Amino acid sequence: MTETTSLYPRLESLLTQVNKPVQYIGGEVNSVNKPFGSAEVRWALMYPDAYEVGQPNQGLAILYEVLNERDWILAERTFSIWPDLATLMRRDQVPQFTWESHLPVSAFDVLGVSFSTELGYTNLLEALDLAQIPLHAAERSEADPLVIVGGHAAFNPEPIADFIDAAVFGDGEEAALAISALIRDWKAAGRPDGRHGLLLSLAIKGLAYVPAFYDVTYAADATIAAIAPNQPDVPARVAKHVLLELDNWPYPAKPIVPLAETVHERYSVEIFRGCSRGCRFCQAGMISRPVRERSIETVGTMVECGLAATGLDEVGLLSLSSADHSEIGEISRQLADRYADSFVSLSLPSTRVDAFNIDLANQLSRNGRRSGLTFAPEGGSERLRRVINKQVSETDLLSTVGTAFGQGWRQVKLYFMCGLPTETDEDVLAIADLAARVIESGRHASGSRDIRCTISIGGFVPKAHTPFQWVGQLDVETVDRRLRALKEKVREDRRYGRFISVKYHDGKPGQIEGLLSRGDRRVGKVIEAVWRDGGILDGWSEHFSFDRWTAAAEAELTPLGVNLGWYTTRERPRSEVLAWDHLDSGLDRDWLWQDYQDGLAEAEVEDCRWAGCYDCGVCPDLGAEIQIGPTGRSLLPLRQV
Amino acid sequence: MSKRQPPKQQPPPVQRLRVRYAKRGRARFASHRDFGRAFERALRRAGIPMAFSSGFNPHPRISYLNAAPTGAASEAEYVELGLAESREPAQVRDALNAAMPTGLNIVEVVEASGGSLAADLTASRWLIEWPQADAAELAAGVAELLAATSCEVQRQSKSGLRSFDVRPAVLELKVVPAGLNLVGVMGEPLLRPSDVVTALRQLRPQLVDTGTALFSRLEQGRWDGQQVGDPLNQ
Numbered sequence: 001m002t003e004t005t006s007l008y009p010r011l012e013s014l015l016t017q018v019n020k021p022v023q024y025i026g027g028e029v030n031s032v033n034k035p036f037g038s039a040e041v042r043w044a045l046m047y048p049d050a051y052e053v054g055q056p057n058q059g060l061a062i063l064y065e066v067l068n069e070r071d072w073i074l075a076e077r078t079f080s081i082w083p084d085l086a087t088l089m090r091r092d093q094v095p096q097f098t099w100e101s102h103l104p105v106s107a108f109d110v111l112g113v114s115f116s117t118e119l120g121y122t123n124l125l126e127a128l129d130l131a132q133i134p135l136h137a138a139e140r141s142e143a144d145p146l147v148i149v150g151g152h153a154a155f156n157p158e159p160i161a162d163f164i165d166a167a168v169f170g171d172g173e174e175a176a177l178a179i180s181a182l183i184r185d186w187k188a189a190g191r192p193d194g195r196h197g198l199l200l201s202l203a204i205k206g207l208a209y210v211p212a213f214y215d216v217t218y219a220a221d222a223t224i225a226a227i228a229p230n231q232p233d234v235p236a237r238v239a240k241h242v243l244l245e246l247d248n249w250p251y252p253a254k255p256i257v258p259l260a261e262t263v264h265e266r267y268s269v270e271i272f273r274g275c276s277r278g279c280r281f282c283q284a285g286m287i288s289r290p291v292r293e294r295s296i297e298t299v300g301t302m303v304e305c306g307l308a309a310t311g312l313d314e315v316g317l318l319s320l321s322s323a324d325h326s327e328i329g330e331i332s333r334q335l336a337d338r339y340a341d342s343f344v345s346l347s348l349p350s351t352r353v354d355a356f357n358i359d360l361a362n363q364l365s366r367n368g369r370r371s372g373l374t375f376a377p378e379g380g381s382e383r384l385r386r387v388i389n390k391q392v393s394e395t396d397l398l399s400t401v402g403t404a405f406g407q408g409w410r411q412v413k414l415y416f417m418c419g420l421p422t423e424t425d426e427d428v429l430a431i432a433d434l435a436a437r438v439i440e441s442g443r444h445a446s447g448s449r450d451i452r453c454t455i456s457i458g459g460f461v462p463k464a465h466t467p468f469q470w471v472g473q474l475d476v477e478t479v480d481r482r483l484r485a486l487k488e489k490v491r492e493d494r495r496y497g498r499f500i501s502v503k504y505h506d507g508k509p510g511q512i513e514g515l516l517s518r519g520d521r522r523v524g525k526v527i528e529a530v531w532r533d534g535g536i537l538d539g540w541s542e543h544f545s546f547d548r549w550t551a552a553a554e555a556e557l558t559p560l561g562v563n564l565g566w567y568t569t570r571e572r573p574r575s576e577v578l579a580w581d582h583l584d585s586g587l588d589r590d591w592l593w594q595d596y597q598d599g600l601a602e603a604e605v606e607d608c609r610w611a612g613c614y615d616c617g618v619c620p621d622l623g624a625e626i627q628i629g630p631t632g633r634s635l636l637p638l639r640q641v
Numbered sequence: 642m643s644k645r646q647p648p649k650q651q652p653p654p655v656q657r658l659r660v661r662y663a664k665r666g667r668a669r670f671a672s673h674r675d676f677g678r679a680f681e682r683a684l685r686r687a688g689i690p691m692a693f694s695s696g697f698n699p700h701p702r703i704s705y706l707n708a709a710p711t712g713a714a715s716e717a718e719y720v721e722l723g724l725a726e727s728r729e730p731a732q733v734r735d736a737l738n739a740a741m742p743t744g745l746n747i748v749e750v751v752e753a754s755g756g757s758l759a760a761d762l763t764a765s766r767w768l769i770e771w772p773q774a775d776a777a778e779l780a781a782g783v784a785e786l787l788a789a790t791s792c793e794v795q796r797q798s799k800s801g802l803r804s805f806d807v808r809p810a811v812l813e814l815k816v817v818p819a820g821l822n823l824v825g826v827m828g829e830p831l832l833r834p835s836d837v838v839t840a841l842r843q844l845r846p847q848l849v850d851t852g853t854a855l856f857s858r859l860e861q862g863r864w865d866g867q868q869v870g871d872p873l874n875q
Binding site for chain 2: 008012013015016017021022024025026027028029257259260261265307308309310311312313343
């Protein structure tokens with residue numbers, strides 16, 4: 001049995017020697033501290049990055065509440081440890097701990113890790129090593145926790161297949177409870193067939209994907225020949241979980257309020273899950289279909305109770321495209337009315353470009369400043385926007401920002417990507433022209449010269465389970481050359497250049513993200529080599545080392561007949577077996593291919609919420625359905641206090 | 642066309658409260674900014690009717706005074722509040738305590754008397770826990786420091802290494818069973834207990850490799866030559 005006394009007394013003197021020790025102490029408002037012995041199933045939930053990034057994660061917050069609400073389950077949290085503390089912990093043999101009780105992570109039944117980005121993979125290895133849990137799943141014993149991953153990046157977990165015991169696809173609420181029940185029953189039955197028995201029943205019930213139960217074989221040309229189960233009764237394809245009736249799952253209801261400063265400090269309500277706008281580059285939209293709304297009543301109750309439970313003064317109405325909620329107008333107006341005199345600010349990540357969005361933004365900023373609005377045209381030219389199915393015409397964009405500037409807004413931020421399929425230098429340079437016309441129309445509409453436009457642009461990374469899963473990623477040199485050319489063109493614009501700022505990320509991290517997001521099991525060796533060489537915290541530019549990654553890729557992949565470019569810049573043929581073909585996001589492979597071809601032909605696809613089904617495959621395949629309003633109801637009346 | 646409204650002028654506070662709070666246990670690692678965010682959220686959760694400043698970005702009226710350094714525990718931190726409606730101080734204390742994170746505890750709330758609270762916070766009593774230091778070495782170091790007329794130490798500040806004389810800021814320094822008990826002047830530059838540890842290590846090199854020292858503020862107030870007064874009850 002692993003020790004289950006608090007590590008805190010051994011940690012305290014180490015904390016006096018490190019940066020921002022407050023992030024490691026736990027004890028925050030709404031954190032749950034159950035006696036370790038009181039639960040039958042114990043989860044250590046991890047977001048594999050620093051506390052300031054991981055704590056605001058919505059997925060983690062939801063699972064934390066769902067699990068801790070059951071008296072037979074407990075869940076504590078753990079995050080990445082910064083190198084200053086990790087060095088001291090290794091010196092003193094203090095293992096990776098949980099934030100609530102400062103217990104060793106190895107004492108828990110499950111280490112559940114939520115991956116929003118592939119750049120967290122080295123952080124998983126670092127945490128396993130600090131936790132004194134064997135790095136490779138094959139070396140773990142019955143005493144070690146099950147390492148289960150989820151989140152968007154888990155939809156292709158093949159690059160980390162050696163390090164994880166299982167991956168869960170899709171919505172985690174019901175899945176985490178079902179897995180907990182399975183572990184409880186397995187323990188109560190005397191752990192039949194040990195760890196293998198537990199993993200086998202997880203796999204057979206379709207609850208999770210267990211990589212060890214699938215063999216991958218390779219063809220002479222180094223492509224994958226086949227991926228097939230190696231155990232009886234294990235399904236050939238593993239499907240994602242889809243949660244229906246979000247109103248029955250109003251979480252997080254009382255999220256933890258961090259004591260340390262974090263990247264987002266607001267109470268966020270997910271007003272709907274899923275998106276069927278059909279942007280072809282967008283993995284989040286593709287893998288989270290269909291759209292399921294929370295009703296206006298549930299949103300109202302969650303906001304009211306969430307603010308009361310946290311004391312926060314900022315509310316975010318989250319989703320992949322919040323203005324698309326069927327009752328967003330009423331939600332915004334009624335929330336703005338309710339909190340008009342209470343110093344609560346409301347925000348909507350507004351990325352759609354239409355006048356309706358401006359109305360919403362005006363409602364939500366009634367009390368506050370009208371500083372900046374954000375839109376995401378993603379592609380610089382109209383042609384390119386048809387390729388990616390981002391249905392925004394330049395006329396719409398200019399009239400929308402004109403309206404915004406006319407109503408007191410002074411700044412717009414425009415998001416773009418570089419390296420989209422079929423993109424040319426001219427498509428990227430067109431962004432500068434667009435920004436100049438934005439300034440022009442803003443000056444005209446507002447009568448003021450004080451109009452600013454920020455262009456934020458990064459490299460496009462093709463992702464699994466999207467229509468662009470086959471495309472060759474643009475090479476680093478071309479990405480960087482196009483971005484520099486754009487910046488140069490803006491700088492040379494004598495009339496408007498100094499009112500436009502260009503913010504861009506260089507193409508290097510994107511190339512590694514590309515390797516990890518469309519990699520197969522062979523890429524695991526690269527991840528391990530990078531971590532062994534000291535690579536961690538790849539999401540932080542001061543820690544990310546492109547040279548370390550390319551050196552590790554060269555050393556580990558060349559003997560296998562593949563290389564970095566083979567995974568990233570190579571266009572994959574339709575016939576090729578993709579590393580994630582056996583992992584079922586519900587999207588029909590033929591539909592994805594057809595949508596890719598439609599993109600190349602610059603053909604647009606309407607949203608299935610309004611234009612009818614076009615057979616992407618999700619609903620019939622997964623027994624799901626679109627769940628949207630309008631309900632015609634309103635926010636609950638304010639309770640008398 | 643709807644232009645934005647000018648910000649509403651906020652009414653002045655109707656009641657001023659003075660709050661003494663403690664930073665205990667793990668919460669010693671909270672910085673004054675961490676405390677500030679937690680405190681403002683606790684005020685909202687507890688439903689304390691705060692007065693707000695005017696402007697586009699109104700802030701609740703809170704004055705933070707002389708926060709203990711990050712990593713130091715404290716039994717005597719002070720904050721002053723302006724309320725929009727009057728409340729019973731004891732009730733405010735209990736409501737806030739129920740809403741604060743573990744280790745940040747509201748010890749006392751009183752109605753503000755006249756005068757400035759800041760002006761009353763001129764000295765601090767600290768406990769310096771230094772378990773690995775030899776008691777005889779400590780006693781010798783204390784005696785040498787108190788006998789000296791000056792003792793320059795260097796400290797890392799945002800603008801680089803700065804040097805200042807610790808000795809005039811030390812009002813009282815005694816060896817106690819847990820380590821040291823220090824009364825220091827709250828002047829400019831502010832004496833930190835870590836400066837006294839640095840001074841003692843300079844005087845007694847055997848104290849250099851003796852692990853980390855932990856600091857706790859015990860009292861803050863006026864020094865009358867004998868004791869540190871209680872700024873909320875005088």
